[in-house]
Amino acid sequence: MVKGYEAKGMEKEVKWWQTAVVYQIYPRSFQDSDGDGIGDLRGIINRIDYLKLLGITAIWLSPVYKSPNDDNGYDISDYQDIMDEFGTMADMEELLAKANEASIKIVMDLVVNHTSDEHKWFIEAKKSRDNAYRDYYIWRDPVDGAEPNELGSIFSGSAWEFDEASGQYYLHLFSKRQPDLNWENEKVRREVYDMMNFWLDKGVGGFRMDVIDLIGKLPDQGITGNGPKLHEYLQEMNRETFGSHDVLTVGETWGATPEIAKQYSDPKRNELSMVFQFEHIGLDQQEGKDKWDLKPLDIAELKEVLVKWQTSLGDEGWNSLFWNNHDLPRIVSRWGNDRELREQCAKMFAILLHIMKGTPYIYQGEEIGMTNCPVTSIDEVEDIEAVNMYHDRLAKGYAVEDIIRSINAKGRDNARTPMQWDDSVNGGFTSGTPWLHVNPNYAEINVQRNLDNPDSIFYTYKRLIQLRKDNPIIVWGDFELIAHTVKEVFAYYRLYNGEKWLVAANMSEREHAFGVEEDADEILISNYNRSSIDIRQLTLQPYEAFAVKVRG
Numbered sequence: 001m002v003k004g005y006e007a008k009g010m011e012k013e014v015k016w017w018q019t020a021v022v023y024q025i026y027p028r029s030f031q032d033s034d035g036d037g038i039g040d041l042r043g044i045i046n047r048i049d050y051l052k053l054l055g056i057t058a059i060w061l062s063p064v065y066k067s068p069n070d071d072n073g074y075d076i077s078d079y080q081d082i083m084d085e086f087g088t089m090a091d092m093e094e095l096l097a098k099a100n101e102a103s104i105k106i107v108m109d110l111v112v113n114h115t116s117d118e119h120k121w122f123i124e125a126k127k128s129r130d131n132a133y134r135d136y137y138i139w140r141d142p143v144d145g146a147e148p149n150e151l152g153s154i155f156s157g158s159a160w161e162f163d164e165a166s167g168q169y170y171l172h173l174f175s176k177r178q179p180d181l182n183w184e185n186e187k188v189r190r191e192v193y194d195m196m197n198f199w200l201d202k203g204v205g206g207f208r209m210d211v212i213d214l215i216g217k218l219p220d221q222g223i224t225g226n227g228p229k230l231h232e233y234l235q236e237m238n239r240e241t242f243g244s245h246d247v248l249t250v251g252e253t254w255g256a257t258p259e260i261a262k263q264y265s266d267p268k269r270n271e272l273s274m275v276f277q278f279e280h281i282g283l284d285q286q287e288g289k290d291k292w293d294l295k296p297l298d299i300a301e302l303k304e305v306l307v308k309w310q311t312s313l314g315d316e317g318w319n320s321l322f323w324n325n326h327d328l329p330r331i332v333s334r335w336g337n338d339r340e341l342r343e344q345c346a347k348m349f350a351i352l353l354h355i356m357k358g359t360p361y362i363y364q365g366e367e368i369g370m371t372n373c374p375v376t377s378i379d380e381v382e383d384i385e386a387v388n389m390y391h392d393r394l395a396k397g398y399a400v401e402d403i404i405r406s407i408n409a410k411g412r413d414n415a416r417t418p419m420q421w422d423d424s425v426n427g428g429f430t431s432g433t434p435w436l437h438v439n440p441n442y443a444e445i446n447v448q449r450n451l452d453n454p455d456s457i458f459y460t461y462k463r464l465i466q467l468r469k470d471n472p473i474i475v476w477g478d479f480e481l482i483a484h485t486v487k488e489v490f491a492y493y494r495l496y497n498g499e500k501w502l503v504a505a506n507m508s509e510r511e512h513a514f515g516v517e518e519d520a521d522e523i524l525i526s527n528y529n530r531s532s533i534d535i536r537q538l539t540l541q542p543y544e545a546f547a548v549k550v551r552g
């Protein structure tokens with residue numbers, strides 16, 4: 001039982017991940033220690049003290065396994081070894097030990113929908129139709145001399161790649177160098193479970209499960225997400241691996257509704273701890289199109305979606321809270337102001353999200369208000385998703401300027417530019433040539449400047465993390481929207497054991513009037529440093545946000 005967290009008087013066991021705040025590290029861009037321009041494990045070890053100061057409970061470590069880096073580590077060629085650029089297994093063990101000393105758990109990225117084409121299983125599988133590993137992947141005969149069906153890859157083009165030597169196609173829902181594993185094959189599942197147990201034995205704090213919604217796919221029927229056997233596999237995985245460990249398991253679950261989220265995360269079903277779902281993230285793309293087809297965000301829709309997720313899971317599910325990750329543009333640039341109001345705006349997004357119910361995730365650099373980094377040509381882009389899309393759309397006749405506009409709005413490199421530590425060359429990320437350009441604003445936006453300023457975005461995050469640790473109301477309280485505000489103001493109550501908190505956030509650059517028929521007792525956090533707040537009647541400043549205790 002986590003101290004101070006008696007759950008609503010119910011005899012429910014409180015899990016550490018319910019009170020946790022997770023920090024995501026994209027190792028390639030976090031901290032280089034050897035001057036090769038690529039972040040590494042030693043770089044992370046050297047920054048554990050920084051993360052301890054921030055106060056986070058766990059690190060979600062994007063993949064560090066052996067990989068040819070077609071998709072920056074999400075294409076794994078050996079699950080039980082470390083990528084050369086990142087270090088060695090001894091470094092990984094040292095990282096686990098150092099993190100453990102700082103009471104920080106390490107949650108590994110588990111990428112088991114697919115492997116790299118350089119994984120030994122695939123190298124074997126390709127050798128012949130009767131190879132023992134052939135059925136580890138998904139092979140189909142051509143139909144009328146072409147692809148078996150019209151399934152498309154998430155990284156553009158067909159999801160089927162022809163293998164000349166054996167005359168069959170294999171499935172790849174991502175790049176052709178990421179062949180999909182055949183989860184219907186019991187041997188594949190056994191290999192995955194053994195590998196997970198290898199990492200559990202090393203003391204990892206859990207798994208973030210990459211596109212886990214895809215493992216139950218039925219490609220012949222065009223079904224990819226949420227296939228019929230998905231939950232059977234997850235229950236089996238739970239039984240065979242982490243079910244007997246006190247770990248965090250979070251599924252990357254695109255397209256989950258609250259009902260689907262309950263299937264994954266209802267404790268009674270013995271699957272995962274929580275979902276990481278993207279419904280709010282899809283709101284600025286055109287209906288039925290893909291992420292590159294932009295439309296402006298409607299704040300009313302954002303509120304509706306976030307409120308739905310706050311109120312619909314009850315005790316039958318658990319959700320993650322996030323604005324950013326390594327696949328998404330930076331939130332201050334995307335839905336806010338990354339210029340003159342950047343500081344207020346970054347703090348507003350933090351306050352609004354971190355007092356909600358769920359487990360918050362902070363993506364590296366978010367805590368210092370890092371911004372998107374626009375490009376002017378495709379030559380500056382590293383990300384395979386954007387590069388493939390560029391060529392695909394160019395061939396379809398799109399204008400170059402429109403494609404680049406989409407990449408600048410939504411491209412994944414926006415969040416992958418190196419971490420900005422200080423105002424020294426390359427922002428202190430590397431002494432060599434960084435693998436991806438450093439955002440030129442690093443002299444203004446960096447960790448050192450944040451640490452030197454008690455009013456910085458960093459200290460807002462630190463305070464929010466501490467508030468969550470100290471106040472069960474954030475973890476367990478009921479959520480109630482304050483509905484009578486203008487659209488741009490997102491305000492809500494949290495209620496727990498007779499206590500009531502109010503959170504108000506102005507999501508716009510304009511002032512807005514706000515008021516409720518109550519009084520504030522204590523200011524918990526305010527991004528305008530107000531020393532008193534009359535919640536009966538006030539004018540919210542651009543991107544202003546605060547949380548107060550309401551007088552009982």
Ligand code: NOJ
Pocket residue numbers: 071074075111174210211252326327
């Ligand atoms: C989701 C990951 O977050 C993303 O970075 C990756 O490209 C795909 N899954 C494929 O593994």
